Amino acid sequence: MLALATIGFALTFWAWALLSPLGASLREQLSLTAFEQSLVVAVPVIVGSVGRIPVGALTDRLGARRMFPTVALLTVLPVLYLGHFADSLAGFLVGGFFLGLGGTTFAIGVPFVNSWYPPERRGLALGIFGAGMGGTAISAFSTVQLAEALWPSFPFDLVAVVLVGYAVVSYGLLRDRPDRQVPSGSMLSRLAGTLRMGVTWQLSFLYAVAFGGFVAFSVYLPTYLTTQHGLERGDAALRTAGFVVLAVAMRPVGGWLSDRMRPDGVLTAAFAALTVLAVAASFEFPLTVARTVVFLGMAAALGIGTGAVFALVARLVPAERVGAVTGVVGAAGGLGGFFPPLVMGLVYGGMHDYTVGFLLLAATALVAGVFTAIVVHRRVATGA
Structure with a gap:
């Protein structure tokens, strides 16, 4: 079940990230400004993020066996539209809006995996599932290369075929845990109850910084490397x-460490490392080995941090509310990745320099680390 969920998450994330590697090409093809280019690649992020809220609540009620194949099939439609019909800024914004559906599967997989594992193993299990965010790496590795080697729409055609295949396989093989707890009440009432929980907002902030940072880099780093x-x-x-790839590989490590020591301590250390490395990145020295190490260090810190946050979800949230809480927390993470590319585009457009953007990241990581060390530490210690 863990393998099936992880594969589904990776494939839908592959679809979700199709536009990012093409950002520079679309800028030339459509004569976009830096801000418009950032907007095209950021729209799927915000839609996929907000969409996790209803998808997580529906998963609590309907189960992953129904939700995974349904979302995979629905994602095929915008993938084919973008590959064959979009030819303007408006067209790519509309297609990107619906492509965001592919980013909602995170809220399906977390409660599903959580239900199959005992508390002492959930950190690692959720970390392995979270490694499915490596679907963005598949897109980064293959989209431009396949489009240039074969034909422009080929990456989209390939993803559409793969998603249809996964929908068929997952419907036949996925099984929800027979004794899983199905919540009562309407989706709106359950969502309202979830939003009244203080832990929901605390975890949302932390995930907005950790996963949001990962999403922002995976979306905007190609633009940064080409322009700067x-x-x-x-x-x-x-x-x-x-x-x-490094961030993805470190996510299970974050979950594994959190199973063996306090997850709040793991998360505090990750944010501390991110703060120092973001300050180092703000000094715009050439792309040498040292600068490469700085960026890879940030990838490792972000990966460990995302794994630790969901180890906290497994520890602090009742099982019947994991899907709803995951939807809200996952939405916050995606939203955290929506704004930095826009900020970086505006900063570069006005100053032709990225220093301010990296310093803002450092300040945000510092605040998150202090918050984790004080507020979240107290919640974990008391079990409240």
Whole structure:
């Protein structure tokens, strides 16, 4: 069940990230400004994020066996539209809006995986599932290369075929835990109850910083590398894929560490490392080995942080509310990734420099680390 959920998450995230590697090409093709280019790649992020709220609540009620194949099939439609029919800024914004549906499957998989594992193993299990966010790496590695080697719509055609295949397989093989707790009441009443829980808002803030940082880099790093350091698009896409792969690989590590020590301590350390590394990145020295190490260090910190946040979800949230809470927390994480690319685009458009953007990241990570060390530490210690 864990393998099926992880594969489904990776494939739908692959679809969700299709536009990001093409940002530079779309800018030339459609004569976009830096802000418009950022908007095109950011729209699927915000829609996929907000969409996790109803999808998480529906998963609590309907189960993953219904939700995974349904969302996979629905995502095929915008994928094909973008590959064959979108030819303007408005067209790509509309297609990107519906492509955001692919980003909602996170809220399906977390409660599903959580239900199959005992508390002492949930950190690692959720970390392994979370590694499915490596679907963005598949996109970074393959989209530009396949479009140039074959034909422009081929990456979209391939993803559509793969999603249909997964929908069929998952409907036949996925099984919800027989004794899973199905919540009562309407979706709106359950959502209102979820929003009244203080832990929902606390975890949402932390995930907005950790996962939001990952999403922002995976979306905007190709643009940063081409504009600031003059790399070719293919080279920038491959380097971004390396960043994503490391962050993905470290997510299970964050969950594993959280199973063996306090997850709030793991998260505090991750935010502390991110603060220091973001300050280092603000000094715009050439793209040498040292600068590469700085960016890879940020990838590792973000990956560990995302794993630790959902170890906290498994520890602090009642089982019957995990889907609803995951929807809200996951939405916050995606929204956290929506704004930084826009900020970076505006900063570069006005100053032709990214220093301010990295300093803002450092300040945000510092606040999140202090909040974790004080407020979340107290909640974990008391079990409240």
